[in-house]
Amino acid sequence: MENNGQKMLIRRFDPAEENELIELWRACGLTAPQNDPHKDIAAKFAVQSDMFLVGVLGGRLVATVMVGYDGHRGWINYLGVHPDYQRLGLGGLIMDYAEAMLRDKGCPKINLQVRKSNLGVVAFYQSQGFREDEVISMGKRL
Numbered sequence: 593m594e595n596n597g598q599k600m601l602i603r604r605f606d607p608a609e610e611n612e613l614i615e616l617w618r619a620c621g622l623t624a625p626q627n628d629p630h631k632d633i634a635a636k637f638a639v640q641s642d643m644f645l646v647g648v649l650g651g652r653l654v655a656t657v658m659v660g661y662d663g664h665r666g667w668i669n670y671l672g673v674h675p676d677y678q679r680l681g682l683g684g685l686i687m688d689y690a691e692a693m694l695r696d697k698g699c700p701k702i703n704l705q706v707r708k709s710n711l712g713v714v715a716f717y718q719s720q721g722f723r724e725d726e727v728i729s730m731g732k733r734l
């Protein structure tokens with residue numbers, strides 16, 4: 593995607609960008625009281641850091657996603673595009689990149705969870721080919 597003639601570069605997150613990434617998460621409404629963003633970044637950097645992605649446009653972090661593969665399913669977390677850059681196709685671009693990485697690893701299916709307070713994002717995932725699964729998503733905090 594081009595913006596003023598520039599293309600978004602997608603690459604691995606660099607820990608030196610931690611504060612900028614947290615600002616991006618906040619702008620996207622991705623931080624939650626139960627999650628410490630510093631801890632979440634350190635934990636992901638320790639596990640499959642090659643799939644911790646950012647999109648850079650004009651020197652600025654404008655998109656991000658945490659991708660994971662557990663050997664059975666691929667997972668998408670912390671997907672965000674800065675509000676100033678939404679609806680330009682950047683979310684689709686970083687998802688395409690994530691999907692290609694997962695395909696390369698032999699992953700047959702991607703799962704993701706959407707908070708019930710954020711149902712507006714369902715239209716985006718549908719545009720990327722995702723469909724609602726007939727499952728109840730459950731969790732247990734450790």
Ligand SMILES: CC(C)(COP(=O)(O)OP(=O)(O)OC[C@H]1O[C@@H](n2cnc3c(N)ncnc32)[C@H](O)[C@@H]1OP(=O)(O)O)[C@@H](O)C(=O)NCCC(=O)NCCS
Binds near residue numbers: 672
């Ligand atoms: C979800 C998100 C990453 C999408 O990023 P984006 O760069 O705006 O998405 P794209 O421009 O690639 O959108 C592709 C298509 O998705 C659909 N879409 C995207 N946002 C939409 C919205 N708010 N409402 C309806 N459809 C939407 C449209 O069909 C769009 O195509 P169009 O712009 O040509 O109509 C972005 O809205 C975001 O960061 N939201 C806040 C964080 C969040 O909720 N993350 C997901 C947590 S589960």
